[in-house]
Every structure is written in structure tokens, then in C-alpha cells.
Amino acid sequence: MFKIVIREGREMALTEMAVRNAKARENGGNYSLSDGDGLMLLVKKSGAKSWVLRYWLDGKEKRAGLGPYPLIGLADARKLKNAFKHELAMGVNPQEKKRAEREEAARVEAIKAMTFARVAEEWYQQQAGAWSASHCTDVRHKLRVYILPRLGECPVREISTQAVLSLLQAIEQRTPESAYKSKLIVGQVLRFAIARGDAEIDVTMNLKGALKPRRVRHFGALTAPKDVADLMTRIASYNGSPIVRAALWFSLYTFQRPGEIRKAEWKEMDFGATLWRISETRMKNRRAHIVPLARQVIDILKALEPLSGDSRFVFPAITSKSTPMSENTVRVALRSMGYTNEQMTAHGFRTTASTNLNEQGWNSDLIELSLAHVEGNSVRAAYNRAERLPERREMMQAWADWLDGLRGFSSRAEAVPCASEKQESF
Known part of the structure; x- marks a missing residue:
């Protein structure tokens, strides 16, 4: 006193x-x-x-x-x-x-001044540099259309469980998948606010089980060897654009993400080292990726040079060589070959390779590295990228040879059209 x-x-x-x-x-x-x-x-x-x-x-x-x-x-x-x-x-x-x-x-x-909208904008600006352009667009859309109209003016510290639940249920009535993604975004913004001292709790943690069970989407994929052999027969018989046909072969042999394939650039192809070097700016996980190229893939690229070598892109659009192939091109080609979306998709080539390589006994780490899946341990990831390339090269060549063996190709010339072949029959 x-x-x-x-x-x-x-x-x-x-x-x-x-x-x-x-x-x-x-x-x-x-x-x-x-x-x-x-x-x-x-x-x-x-x-x-x-x-x-x-x-x-x-x-x-x-x-x-x-x-x-x-x-x-x-x-x-x-x-x-x-x-x-x-x-x-x-x-x-x-x-x-x-x-x-x-x-x-x-x-x-x-x-009162530290609204959800203000924090969300600062969170977005901090994170956007590590995201792909498509993901940036998707997050912006979810914030602008769904989240900010309901939560934007609310002080971030005062966001309640009930307010978020009401928002998500309203979204769920229209598009259930958007409700799930919006919940993730709200949670990430709130955790960002907590780290800065602007909020105390992530109320989305209280909403487990509050929404309808999410329907997990599986990309259609062919995995049985006989089905993969039939796929190769259909690709060989595909009578559309020769560049699209080459993209189908390239997808099967390299099993990289569709976006990374359709935007592949000639400058990324190292023929001397037989490597495809993809910069971090083009990767989904924002980490540079190296893909060993099997002999069959080199043949595909050499056959493509007379068709698209004057373009920046390996697989340019059908209508203009100054832009990459459309994201729907391979999907449409697969539909024209008789496959439904449930049977085979552009992303399904990755599942085809992953399933069969695992069944053949290849090291799961090599498979994950080749798929460019993120390695949680940064030290281990650096080691893998630097030291496991020879093993991955061996696996990629074995995969290409196994594929050729399914159809009984006696030589790569049977699997890959020669450069002199007319475009219409590529």
C-alpha cells in the first residue's frame, strides 16, 4: 500500500x-x-x-x-x-x-483495426511467393468470393467458432469442395495472426467433423500391366496432333505433373547429360527438380525438334507456338482414345508409374523423389537431390524398358515415330 x-x-x-x-x-x-x-x-x-x-x-x-x-x-x-x-x-x-x-x-x-481482411492480405502477401500462379488465383478467389464478405470486417481476435461454421455451412450448400478449402484458408490466416500476437486461438480446430465428409477425388489411372499395354497401343494409334501424341508418350515415360509437362521448355532439356532440369518457379512445391531422361524420351524429343524446335515450348499449343499446350489437351486426347475421366486422366500417368514401380520392388524413396513429392526433412532432401541421381537414372531407364516390353517393341523406332514421318501420323 x-x-x-x-x-x-x-x-x-x-x-x-x-x-x-x-x-x-x-x-x-x-x-x-x-x-x-x-x-x-x-x-x-x-x-x-x-x-x-x-x-x-x-x-x-x-x-x-x-x-x-x-x-x-x-x-x-x-x-x-x-x-x-x-x-x-x-x-x-x-x-x-x-x-x-x-x-x-x-x-x-x-x-478493431486488425480485421480478418487486413490479416488475410498480409498473410497472402507473405505466402504467395512460394505458391504456383494457379494456387494464388484459387486462394484469392476463395477469399474474395466466400470468406471476406462474411468475416472480412470482423476483428481477427474476435472470430468465433460459430461465425466460421456458419460461413462454411453456407459455402457447403453451393460447393462442398470450396467449403473444405475455405476452412483450410481461414485456419492458416488465424494461425498467422496467432504467431503475430493478433489472435489467441484457431477456431477451425473446433470444427473437426462439423462439415459433411469430404469426397476424396481419385485421378483415373490405369495400373494393370495389360491395361497399360492397351494404353500404349491406343497412343501409337492416336491420329490427332503429332505434338499431342508426343506429349502422351512423354507423360507415360517421365510421369511428371501435367502442368510441368505441358509448359516444358527446350532450354530445360540437357541432351548431353540426358536430364530435364525444371526450375523451382515452375514446380508445385517450389523446389527445383531434375528428371533423368531415358533413351526413349531422348528419341521422342529429337523427333519433336522439327515440329516445335522453333518454339520456346516443347509442347506448344496447337493454335500458337508462342503459348504452351492447353491444360485440357491431353484430357481431350484421352477421351478421343475411348477413356472416361474415371478410367484415365493426364494426372493418372503418375499413378500408373508409381503403382507399377512399387510393385516391381523399386525403393519407395526413389519413386517419391522421381514424382517430386516434398521431402519433409530438408537435410535429407538435399542429400537425396545431390546423391541419388544415378539410382533414379537407372530406375527411369528400367521403367521405359519395361513399358516397351509390354508391347514387345523390338526397337525404340517402333515406339517413337521418326522425324521424317508426317505430322498427321506422329
């Missing part, structure tokens, strides 16, 4: 007239008139007057402003003095109390 003293002087109490008539001194200095009991009228050189209470706290002189005159008259100033003294007697320092109230008011205003 602090010790409070309001020193009573021998000064005579002020009168209303004395207060009203108090003027600035000719010498221009500030002075004060005492009302006794620590209450003083401070007269400044400008002529402005205000009330000040002089008191001692733990042996140290303190002063508290009680307000300006004439807004606060003499009688009101005395009441304020008595109220101040009462709070001191109760163990409350009115000045500290007022300061705490100001700080609390500022804190509340800061909370």
Missing part, C-alpha cells in the same frame, strides 16, 4: 471572483493560486487557466490535472479534488487508472 499525503497549506481559499479575475502576469511567467488542500489554479502566460492538484505519493510530489477553467468551475474543481483524494485513500491512483483506461481504449481500437 502506498502512502498518500495531501498537504494542507495556510493559504486562504479561492473565491469565484478571484478565479475569474486572475490574469496573465506582465512579466509573462506562469503562476498558481492556491485554494488549499493541494488544489491550485494554474495561470499560464497566455492567460489560459486550469486546475491542478498537488499531492505526495510515497514521499514524492505528484501533480494531477483536473481540467481547464472556465469549463471546470471552482466548485467542480473542489469536487474533483475530493473524488481524487477518495480514490487515493482506497488505494487507487487516479492517474494510473486513467492511463490504464487510455491504454485499454487504444488496445480495443487496435483490435
Whole structure:
């Protein structure tokens, strides 16, 4: 408990007239008139007057402003003095109390200003550099169309479980998959806010099981060897664009992501080292990737050079060599070959390879590396990229040879059209 003293002087109490008539001194200095009991009228050189209470706290002189005159008259100033003294007697320092109230008011205003929309924008700007263009577009769309109209103006610290659940249920009525993705985005924004001290809890953690079970989408893929052999027969018989036909072969032999294949550039192909070097800017996981190229793939590329070698892209669009092949081109080709979306997709080539390579007993780490799946341990990932290329090269060649063996190719010339073949029959 602090010790409070309001020193009573021998000064005579002020009168209303004395207060009203108090003027600035000719010498221009500030002075004060005492009302006794620590209450003083401070007269400044400008002529402005205000009330000040002089008191001692733990042996140290303190002063508290009680307000300006004439807004606060003499009688009101005395009441304020008595109220101040009462709070001191109760163990409350009115000045500290007022300061705490100001700080609390500022804190509340800061909370109101730190809206979900503001935090979401800062989170997006921090994360977007590591995302693909398509993912950036998707996140922006979910925020703009679904999330921000409902949560944008809410202080991020005050986002409630019920508010998020109501949002997600509304989205779920329209597009269940968007509800699931929106929940992920809201959770990531809230965890970003927690890390910065702008929020205390990720309420999406309370929503496990609150939405309808998500229907897991599986990419159609052919995995049985006899079905893979039939796929190769259909590719060989495909009578559409020769560049599309080459893209189908390339997808089967390299089993990289469809987007990485259709945007492949000639400058990425190292014929001397028989490697395809994909920069981190083109990879889904934003990590540079190296693909060993089997002899069959080199033959495909050499056969393609007369057709697309003057383009930046290995597989340019049918309508313009200045742009890459459309994301729907391979899908349409597969449909024309008689496959439904449930049977085979552009992404399905990856499943075809992964399933059969695992069944053939290849090391699962090699398979995952070849699929460019992210390695959680950064040290191990660096080791794998640097040291396992010879093993991966062996596996990729074995995969290509196994595929050729399914159809009984006696030579690569049977599997890959020669450069002199007309485009229509590539």
C-alpha cells in the first residue's frame, strides 16, 4: 500500500471572483493560486487557466490535472479534488487508472483495426511467393468470393467458432469442395495472426467433423500391366496432333505433373547429360527438380525438334507456338482414345508409374523423389537431390524398358515415330 499525503497549506481559499479575475502576469511567467488542500489554479502566460492538484505519493510530489477553467468551475474543481483524494485513500491512483483506461481504449481500437481482411492480405502477401500462379488465383478467389464478405470486417481476435461454421455451412450448400478449402484458408490466416500476437486461438480446430465428409477425388489411372499395354497401343494409334501424341508418350515415360509437362521448355532439356532440369518457379512445391531422361524420351524429343524446335515450348499449343499446350489437351486426347475421366486422366500417368514401380520392388524413396513429392526433412532432401541421381537414372531407364516390353517393341523406332514421318501420323 502506498502512502498518500495531501498537504494542507495556510493559504486562504479561492473565491469565484478571484478565479475569474486572475490574469496573465506582465512579466509573462506562469503562476498558481492556491485554494488549499493541494488544489491550485494554474495561470499560464497566455492567460489560459486550469486546475491542478498537488499531492505526495510515497514521499514524492505528484501533480494531477483536473481540467481547464472556465469549463471546470471552482466548485467542480473542489469536487474533483475530493473524488481524487477518495480514490487515493482506497488505494487507487487516479492517474494510473486513467492511463490504464487510455491504454485499454487504444488496445480495443487496435483490435478493431486488425480485421480478418487486413490479416488475410498480409498473410497472402507473405505466402504467395512460394505458391504456383494457379494456387494464388484459387486462394484469392476463395477469399474474395466466400470468406471476406462474411468475416472480412470482423476483428481477427474476435472470430468465433460459430461465425466460421456458419460461413462454411453456407459455402457447403453451393460447393462442398470450396467449403473444405475455405476452412483450410481461414485456419492458416488465424494461425498467422496467432504467431503475430493478433489472435489467441484457431477456431477451425473446433470444427473437426462439423462439415459433411469430404469426397476424396481419385485421378483415373490405369495400373494393370495389360491395361497399360492397351494404353500404349491406343497412343501409337492416336491420329490427332503429332505434338499431342508426343506429349502422351512423354507423360507415360517421365510421369511428371501435367502442368510441368505441358509448359516444358527446350532450354530445360540437357541432351548431353540426358536430364530435364525444371526450375523451382515452375514446380508445385517450389523446389527445383531434375528428371533423368531415358533413351526413349531422348528419341521422342529429337523427333519433336522439327515440329516445335522453333518454339520456346516443347509442347506448344496447337493454335500458337508462342503459348504452351492447353491444360485440357491431353484430357481431350484421352477421351478421343475411348477413356472416361474415371478410367484415365493426364494426372493418372503418375499413378500408373508409381503403382507399377512399387510393385516391381523399386525403393519407395526413389519413386517419391522421381514424382517430386516434398521431402519433409530438408537435410535429407538435399542429400537425396545431390546423391541419388544415378539410382533414379537407372530406375527411369528400367521403367521405359519395361513399358516397351509390354508391347514387345523390338526397337525404340517402333515406339517413337521418326522425324521424317508426317505430322498427321506422329
